[in-house]
Amino acid sequence: MSTAKKPPNSTGTPFVGHLLQFRREPLRLLSDLAGQHGDVVRFKMGPRTIYLINNPEYIKDVLVTNNRNFVKSRGLEMAKKFLGEGLLTSEGEFHRRQRRLTQPAFHRERINAYGEVMVDYADRMSERWQDGQTVNIAQEMMRLTLAIVGKTLFDADIEDEATEIGAALTDVMQLFERITSPFAALLELLPLPSNRRWLKAKERLDSTMYRIINQHRATDVDRGDLLSMLLMAQDEEGDGSGMTDQQLRDEAMTLFVAGHETTANALTWTWYLLSQHPDVEAKLHDEIDTLLAGELPKPDDFARLNYTEMVLTEAMRLYPPAWTLGRRALNDYRVGQYVIPANSIVLMSPWVMHHDARYFPEPFKFDPDRWKPEAREARPKFSYFPFGGGPRVCIGEQFAWMEGVLLIATIAQRWKMQLEPDQVIKPKPMITLRPAGGMRMQLTRRAEVLARNKSAFSSYGARDAALEEARAIVRNHVPKERSLVDELIEERRIEVERE
Ligand code: HEM
16 A cells, blocks of 8 residues: 555645635635546645545445445534434444434335325425516525425424524524634634524524424324334334434434435526526426326326436536535545545545536536436446435435426426526535525416316327427417417317317
């Protein structure tokens, strides 16, 4: 090992290295370092040396093949202050046990059952929207995905509280921005307003969590949700004491946090990209209108909504919600011709890999066709890894795909979104990749009439020329869609009746 070379070094500013740049513009910094130095590069952040890995094979080795040589890095260690020993933050045997206990809640048939709740909640939100209304779509998506996690995993109706809980979670998350500060520990001890806000937010969230746990304990029935499973699993432990409220709280809080913000961001970026690419939006509408024929999607439709899934996949390529993953090496570690010393921090960035022109030509172009099966198979697996990989792969991955696709289908079936002018849309890498300052979108109701009349048509065969023509008009002249489509359909109805 000792003869192996050190990876190329990027020195940055004396004493602080790239710390300030990382705090100011982490996405640009990581992309620049990868662009300048290639597959492995080391750089300083204050006193710490970080190794950035930018090669799909090497990333696979860290996350999968040699995962036992790594633990989660300091960012997640800080998250422990809030998440405790939940799935995201725990390590070793304890993590493996918790993962085994939690896994059944994410089996395929469970996720299918969650699919109905997902569509139902999206439908309710969509019912509340008004034609012409402007909404902060980032906030709407957070609220929706939070309520879905609450209902599916904890059988708790927090739809009304979701905005408040979401705000408390944002306050908590903001504190994690300090992760990169060399003074993080010191700042925590000072009587700063941000510290007080953090404590208040934590108390608020804890009380919600404990209320949900107490309700479950009080009724003592299997509600078929994750929390019931965790409560039952404690009896199977056989040690009599089972899982403490604190452990339940940690798991529940972890799933609340990990299970909504990521998906909400993926959806927010999807709406943004669709609003900027009418051609893609038209293809998406076409798939949704054709397959669903005006009905709300069902969980089974997930497997058929292929283009919708490609759109979501591409949105998460351009804006991966988890933009970087970190690990700490336990022992010296060889990567290609280089060695990374024990205790070093290793970073792998979906943001960097997903914009690598070796795998994604014209990397900033939004092109869902990149995800046609042949193109997808031609790329190495870890050129795209929004959900990580190996034993710490996102436990909610299938949940998130189902949710993302069904929510896009439910909402896009009825609504188009237009970005309000005078906004600069910029990704803000906090714990997840949010749009800085939210995203204001104007809502336009799509031609419901298409949906309404399609069932009337179906007995005569809906795929006739008039309907195709109507679709083309919907695609090309959206603001006029309702009256024109109405006319065409009326004409066709008269024709059919005459026949
Ligand atoms: C688009 C949506 C999502 C994305 C992009 C995403 C991304 C990720 C990534 C990258 C990791 C691995 C982190 C690492 O290795 O350091 C992870 C872990 C995790 N995710 Fe997700 N996630 C999403 C949705 C969800 C959902 C819906 C849930 C739960 C309902 C969830 C729960 C978790 C948990 C508990 C872990 C920790 C797993 C473990 O270490 O055993 N995630 N997620």
